[in-house]
Amino acid sequence: MNPMLKPDTFKLGIFSSNADGGSALTKVPERWKAGWDDILDAAQIADRAGIDFVLPIARWKGFGGETKAREHSFETFTFAAGLAAATSRIALFMTVHVPLVHPLYAAKALATVDHISHGRAGLNIVCGWNPDEFAMFGGKLVERPYDQAAEWADILFKLYNADAPLDFEGQYYTLHHAVTSPSSVQRPRPVTMNAAFGPPGRDFAARHCDFLFTTFTDIEAGKAQIADMQQRATLAGREMGVYTVAHVVCRETEKEARDYYQYYSVEQEDTGAVDYMMRQKQAFSRSHDEIAYRKYRQRFAAGTGTYPLVGTPEQIAGELVRMRQAGFEGSALTFVNYSQELPFFCERVLPLLEQAGIRAGVPA
Template identity: 25%
Template structure:
């Protein structure tokens, strides 16, 4: 069943499990698979359930519970072929990718799918991966400086003819891309991060900013900061938050699932992941990067998804989603334990309640 949504209704995206090991670093059973067949079935189920976006992940090497990984851009295209409305965000890593290659690839996919591709620019947190493939590992704020140039170059290529750009990382001389993408002014550009450098970059160049899971109060502080900076730059940025969703008929059942996930945490993998990401998070000059303050339990889900607290009954979760919207969240990026069945449950039980609460709030304001 499909839901018609107004422009300001909160949107939903899901993490594409194109990496093995699911979305939690735990030995608990997960009825989720990284294969193409499973992912195409999931994409159709998510589209039918009312999800508007899917986010494919990029990993070049094994590690932290992810032994196998399908490449994000080519995998995104396969999901787009299996659907008709879903927009797929391909994760892109500056360093291994050059903006000219991305601009060309994405413009082509945009034509093939009539405007259903977007990108998520990942500035990089996994040092071992960069070292393994012979890519230089830049200092924290330099990674964001490179990403910002990367995005400025992409936007220039996608919107201008005879594009010239002289940056510290990228240079273009009188370059014209033809054909340009179908989407105008260009395909949507998402980025992640929680550090000051990430927020500052979003406030200048990104269409969307993904932040790690957090409480509404902490999210509000981040969102207000970004929006205030963006306004000064004459720029608008929308906000997505990461959430691991455990929706069950009773609160007890939902909490039992969370306890079970944490009880079966793959301790060694979680600690190794924690060391890698805290190095990245603490490396931000103010020590406020992603994961800088995450506990062991938080790290069992890659992007602090438990902290958003979308764990409980459909009613509880719908109310919390509307609270997130009230502090400025435009999109919820969801992870699940057993993807297909839980995405379907979410579409049937949770999403209609969210839409009902939204329209009630709208009427109350009107």
């Protein structure tokens, strides 16, 4: 079973480890460099500890600044395939920009990873938000991106479940006698997710995805987003889980954690990268509440605008329990340096979550 489908457990994952800096826009020397050996080490640490999933970002152009943030990143289909062969139980997502990847190619690549991983593949379907990235391909942002995404997802589903070559005539795609073999291990398709924030994207997620990832300014405010998605999914005749994303600084004492948080995300902020990313996201992505851009600049430097988990193991476990109580099914996590910080998090925080009853222990 794909770990994302395990019942009655608060899922945890590592996010953005395929890109330099992870989700932090910082100049500290220990910042994540996203070398393959370090990525593999972090994924195997997470795999052994029982972390549930790896979720990469799809980046083609960086955010600039002194560090050329995110310019170095691994393409996510081949990234997932590499990790699939070197792990045993963790779910492995691929993130794909719909306008840049044909659904027939995506179906073949996704099924390949699903077979390598024996059914642990997942697909994060995104439409893109940065026009500078699309310009690299000689294109531009699509006017109605989620109409295209719906057609794209429909083709993927039909390819995996067709009993004859597929003919398809749509607004965005035309396929003649299309086949893909092998089909996916997971039936009727691998698990899917989306990270839309606006109404069209959330309607798409309600109809085509198993999980929605969202951001929030505080946990209580996140409850309204969960209720909104549950209503949309009910109208679509489906059920779906809502996840969030957080950046983590876990230390033995709260002072140590907060001092380091201030150091890497304020004193060592990569100002040029933060300015570019915030400007582009506010103009084109609609991925955060408007208040986030006005009040929480530090969160964008520290973790691309995600929720901060900063403190002792006990404090961080308490916040994750609050997320579960609010109705979230899980959270993707980022660190300044995954391979250096994951062991302490797994050793000290995971047992507290087991004691709280929101996660189970890992079988030997």
